[in-house]
Amino acid sequence: MALSGTDLAKQLAGYKSVDDHVTSGMVVGLGTGSTAYFAVERVGQKLASGELKDIICIPTSERTREQAESLKIPLCTLNEKSVLDVAIDGADAVDPNLALVKGGGGALLREKMVEVMAKKFVCIVDDSKLCKGLGPSFALPVEITPFCHMHTLRTIAALPEVAGCKAELRLGNVATGAKKDGDKPAVTDNGNYIVDLFFETPIKDVRAAAKALKNTVGVVDHGLFVDMTYQVIVAGKDGSCRVAGQGGDKPWW
Missing domain, CATH: 3.40.50.1360 (Rossmann fold)
Structure with missing residues (x-):
């Protein structure tokens, strides 16, 4: 076709x-x-x-x-x-x-x-x-360990480098992006969870945000490819x- x-x-x-x-x-x-x-x-x-x-x-x-x-x-x-x-x-x-x-x-x-x-x-x-700047057009995914995942979500949301974001645990099918399609955490191929960070304005310093997220204990990796x-x-x-x-x-x- x-x-x-x-x-x-x-x-x-x-x-x-x-x-x-x-x-x-x-x-x-x-x-x-x-x-x-x-x-x-x-x-x-x-x-x-x-x-x-x-x-x-x-x-x-x-x-x-x-x-x-x-x-x-x-x-x-x-x-x-x-x-x-x-x-x-x-x-x-x-x-x-x-x-x-x-x-x-x-x-x-x-x-x-x-x-x-x-x-x-x-x-x-x-x-x-x-896009002109990363953030508003598509939520930024962050892969985290399941252990104390809500604690890690709150820690991420409080980082100054991603100030203004709204952090949400991805639910349902891991492949649906930031869209919720269930009531249980989405699980990656690696057995981890994903937190999606929603922004209304572009991330001010992408490199700084990438470094801060990577350095957060409980974060496995993030979706910024810089x-x-x-x-x-x-x-x-x-x-x-x-x-x-x-x-x-x-x-x-």
């Missing part, structure tokens, strides 16, 4: 990322989410056709692992390969400094562990994910595709 609108844009970005950055013999990180889905699909297509050979991939979630296995993509983990040639993943928000909010699908810890080890991290989004992005591929619903970052334009939004 032919795609249109946002789905077409996601497919364009996903396919272009693989066409531009993945070659035979590489170790490739495979992201999680509705846009990363198309990058995984493209790797599978190119392996099946013989255009790519000797590829091994590291998935960032159980959902991605299942998709990759269905496409017969060879897989390993960071235990076997600690250095990746490229990692490809989507984002929930992208600012003009190419800082990201990720974790709407609940895979932020595994995504960050994999993508920080890549020589190139390529972010793929449709143009609805572009100083990691090599390139952002942005697709529009009209079928256009632009690139920001290394080898592309300066951010235009």
Whole structure:
């Protein structure tokens, strides 16, 4: 079935990322989410056709692992390969400094562990994910330990670096982002909970917020991906595709 609108844009970005950055013999990180889905699909297509050979991939979630296995993509983990040639993943928000909010699908810890080890991290989004400042357009996920989780939630909410946020425990399905769809805490692939931080105004200092959250006892990791992005591929619903970052334009939004 032919795609249109946002789905077409996601497919364009996903396919272009693989066409531009993945070659035979590489170790490739495979992201999680509705846009990363198309990058995984493209790797599978190119392996099946013989255009790519000797590829091994590291998935960032159980959902991605299942998709990759269905496409017969060879897989390993960071235990076997600690250095990746490229990692490809989507984002929930992208600012003009190419800082990201990720974790709407609940895979932020595994995504960050994999993508920080890549020589190139390529972010793929449709143009609805572009923003002037991180915070208001999509809630910031923070993965925390279940032990005394409400204490950790209150500690996070009180941090000066995220002043003004409203902290909420994610309930229901971990993959529904900040939307509540149940009455029990959402549980990540790692057995942890997620706190979503809602902002009405942009986070003033993204690097400071990232550091403060990471240094909070009880926090496993957070969805701010800062100083990691090599390139952002942005697709529009009209079928256009632009690139920001290394080898592309300066951010235009």
